[in-house]
Amino acid sequence: MILVFCELKDGQIRKPSAEALSEGRRLADAAGRQLGALFAGASCAGAAEAAKYGADLILTAEGATLASYSSDAFAAVIAEAMKAKGATVLLAAATAVGKDMAPRAAARLGAGYASDVTGLSIVDGKLQAVRPVYAGKAFATTSFASAIQVATTRPNVFAAAEKAGAGTMESLAAPAGDFKSVVKEILAKASGKVDLSEANVIVSGGRGMKDGANFKILEELADAIGGVVGASRAAVDAGWGLPHSMQVGQTGKVVSPTLYIACGISGAIQHIAGMSGSKFIVAINKDPEAPIFKLANYGIVGDLFEVVPELTKAAKALGIGSN
Amino acid sequence: MKILVALKQVPDTETKIKVAADGRSLDPADVKWITSPYDEYALEEAIRTKEGKGAEVVALSVGGDSAKDVLKNALALGADSAVLLRGDGQGDAFAVAQIIAGYAKDKGFDLILCGNKGLGGDNAAMGPMLAELLGVAQANVIVMLELGEGTFKAEREIEGGSEIVEGQLPAVITAQKGLNEPRYASLKGIMAAKKKTIEEVDAVPATVGTQTIALALPPERPAGRKLEGDAAAQAQALIQALKDEAKVF
Ligand SMILES: Cc1cc2nc3c(=O)[nH]c(=O)nc-3n(C[C@H](O)[C@H](O)[C@H](O)COP(=O)(O)OP(=O)(O)OC[C@H]3O[C@@H](n4cnc5c(N)ncnc54)[C@H](O)[C@@H]3O)c2cc1C
Numbered sequence: 001m002i003l004v005f006c007e008l009k010d011g012q013i014r015k016p017s018a019e020a021l022s023e024g025r026r027l028a029d030a031a032g033r034q035l036g037a038l039f040a041g042a043s044c045a046g047a048a049e050a051a052k053y054g055a056d057l058i059l060t061a062e063g064a065t066l067a068s069y070s071s072d073a074f075a076a077v078i079a080e081a082m083k084a085k086g087a088t089v090l091l092a093a094a095t096a097v098g099k100d101m102a103p104r105a106a107a108r109l110g111a112g113y114a115s116d117v118t119g120l121s122i123v124d125g126k127l128q129a130v131r132p133v134y135a136g137k138a139f140a141t142t143s144f145a146s147a148i149q150v151a152t153t154r155p156n157v158f159a160a161a162e163k164a165g166a167g168t169m170e171s172l173a174a175p176a177g178d179f180k181s182v183v184k185e186i187l188a189k190a191s192g193k194v195d196l197s198e199a200n201v202i203v204s205g206g207r208g209m210k211d212g213a214n215f216k217i218l219e220e221l222a223d224a225i226g227g228v229v230g231a232s233r234a235a236v237d238a239g240w241g242l243p244h245s246m247q248v249g250q251t252g253k254v255v256s257p258t259l260y261i262a263c264g265i266s267g268a269i270q271h272i273a274g275m276s277g278s279k280f281i282v283a284i285n286k287d288p289e290a291p292i293f294k295l296a297n298y299g300i301v302g303d304l305f306e307v308v309p310e311l312t313k314a315a316k317a318l319g320i321g322s323n
Numbered sequence: 324m325k326i327l328v329a330l331k332q333v334p335d336t337e338t339k340i341k342v343a344a345d346g347r348s349l350d351p352a353d354v355k356w357i358t359s360p361y362d363e364y365a366l367e368e369a370i371r372t373k374e375g376k377g378a379e380v381v382a383l384s385v386g387g388d389s390a391k392d393v394l395k396n397a398l399a400l401g402a403d404s405a406v407l408l409r410g411d412g413q414g415d416a417f418a419v420a421q422i423i424a425g426y427a428k429d430k431g432f433d434l435i436l437c438g439n440k441g442l443g444g445d446n447a448a449m450g451p452m453l454a455e456l457l458g459v460a461q462a463n464v465i466v467m468l469e470l471g472e473g474t475f476k477a478e479r480e481i482e483g484g485s486e487i488v489e490g491q492l493p494a495v496i497t498a499q500k501g502l503n504e505p506r507y508a509s510l511k512g513i514m515a516a517k518k519k520t521i522e523e524v525d526a527v528p529a530t531v532g533t534q535t536i537a538l539a540l541p542p543e544r545p546a547g548r549k550l551e552g553d554a555a556a557q558a559q560a561l562i563q564a565l566k567d568e569a570k571v572f
Contacts, residue, residue, distance in 0.1 A: 069486075071451065071454075071460075071461050071463075072460070072461075075455065095482060096464070096479075096480070096481035096482055097481075099447050099463070100451060100461075100463050100464075101451075103416070103446075103447070103448035103450075103451040103452050103455075104451040104452065104454060104455045104461065105455075106417070106448070106452065106532070107417065107420060107451070107452040107453075107455035107456055108455050110530070111417075111532060112415065112417055112531070112532020112533035113416065113417065113446070113448050113452070113532060113533065114446075114533055115445065115446045115447050115448055116445065116447075128536075131445075132445065133443060133444060133445055133538070134334070134338070134340050134349075134443050134445070135442075135443075135445060136541065137338075137339075137340040137540075137541075138340045138342070138349075138538055138539065138540055138541070139538070139539050139540075139541060140347075140535045140537070140538050141347075141535065141536050141537040141538075141539075142533050142534065142535055142536070143533065143534050143536045144532065144533050144534075145530070145531045145532060145533065145534060146417075146530075146532050146533075179490075180459060180460035180461075180490050180491055180494070181460035181461060181462055181475075181488050181489065181490025181491070181494065182488065182489060182490065183486050183487065183488050184476075184486075184487045184488070184489050185486065185487040186481075186484065186485075186486045186487075187478070187484055187485045187486060187487065188484045188485065193483055194482075194483070195482035195483050197482070198482070201571070225572065243501075244466075244480075244499070244500050244501045245480055245483075247500075250336050250442065251336065251360050251361075251442070251500060252500075254445070258571055259565065259569070259571045269336070269337055269339070270336045270337075273336075276541060276544075277541070279569075280565065280569045280571060281544075281547075282561065282565075283547075293547065293549075294547075295544055295547075296547040297544070297545065297547050297548065297569070298547060298548055298549075298550060298561055298564060298565070299547050299548070299549045299550065300549075300550050300557045300558075300561060301549060302554055302557060303554070306554035307554045307557060307558055310554045310555045310557070310558030310559075311558045311561065311562060313555075313558070314555075314558045314559050314561075314562040315562050318562055318563075318566065318572075320562070320566070320572045
């Protein structure tokens, strides 16, 4: 069996989990295996939705001890479920939770682990993964030496595809309490905005923005085209009050949107490393020699303070709206 | 309090990646090696803890002779001692975690700090795997750390925000940019480090979890198109092209 750990939010499967499940279904079909979906929490209401993405079996571990996330509890749930079902492959989305818990679960299972993968296949009965290394400057094909194989899938890379599965429900026991570390509080979640690592459209600003307050024009463009705002390290480190979580690049986030618009960003190797996996790249820069143009599908040589508001206007005129 | 800081030697961020003749590893020619930037936040946090409440800081790296540079730097910055575990520090995260666990398990460390990922391998796996192998608490991608009596409180980055994790020591904590501002080595520190020796220990045998069987560069990007006209015309043309050609919207 291929088992996919899934996250719920407001009673619905999170998009990165739906993507992981869909990829799990594809692999299960190719290898003639069953697909299981695993949920854990105080309540797993909404888990039945996994059938829509092809889950043959839906496992739920429900209990008060799982109300708050803890890496040891969740790793224990995964390891028990894998053993109970004789599953040999575990997938999870490469989210904050996935990347925290999957390697711990892998170590518990004596398994190798591949993080943030962008391609998966089954070769000679075992998982094989392609993953970006050196922040996307290269891709490594990874094989597993262990009997059990664990991988996290990069958000926004695999398509979430609907395919009906049997969706037989089964519940698992939640672990007893007393965990080594537990999440106590969630702070300042930006309202409703998706994270850069999961975004489909990103509008990024660099040192050319001149000031943090000017990022407002990027927000307006992002709102008009359904995107989120990112930044270069120069902008984050400039003391403009931009959080590091906005930074795209080798020491920031490695992103994989469909569209990346770089405004006032020169295209230093460490920035390119984080965004070169974008499907379409637009560069807006007043320097025609800026290295970012070598990468861009579309280049605008000009002053971003003139161009960006025009883009917002043009997008609104075409009725693109947020999607 | 006894703190272990695990440091990895990685290619500099400026490195242009070239694939070696074997087709599955990095061509080391022209590569400059540095301490992984995330590990620098881990080391800084250890030194600040030592300065703040007193602690013994042991720097550790898994690797060969060249990894000694990373350890010398750590000694210059304020680590009390350094250990080189002779083994493949560039390899699989599971194997490295076993090697470090094998060394650390009976040494009574209260805290193990490392970067949230090794720059380059980008696996973000060694820390959580080490925590599991040692049977201790973990908190990853940390931007704030408070130590209590046998407990810790940490703020970790999550999608669109952060969360507070509380747990028991010993723990493995992985550092993120923002945790602190790493210092530079002082001349005095560098001179003092020269007098310290690096202990060398053979790595315990470890099981490999994964292998890289091929390394490839990303496909070339197609040549781009420069848009013409004034700002309004360029904007019009771009939005239209994204809609019609790229079908982004
Ligand atoms: C260890 C290390 C790690 C790093 N990690 C990262 C990382 O993760 N991410 C990252 O981004 N960088 C990273 N860097 C920094 C990187 O080397 C560059 O310094 C940085 O990316 C430059 O940011 P920038 O393009 O915004 O600024 P600059 O290089 O200064 O470019 C600004 C650009 O704005 C243009 N411009 C100015 N005004 C306007 C205007 N009005 N209209 C249009 N264009 C305008 C200019 O022509 C110029 O091209 C790292 C560096 C190191 C040493």
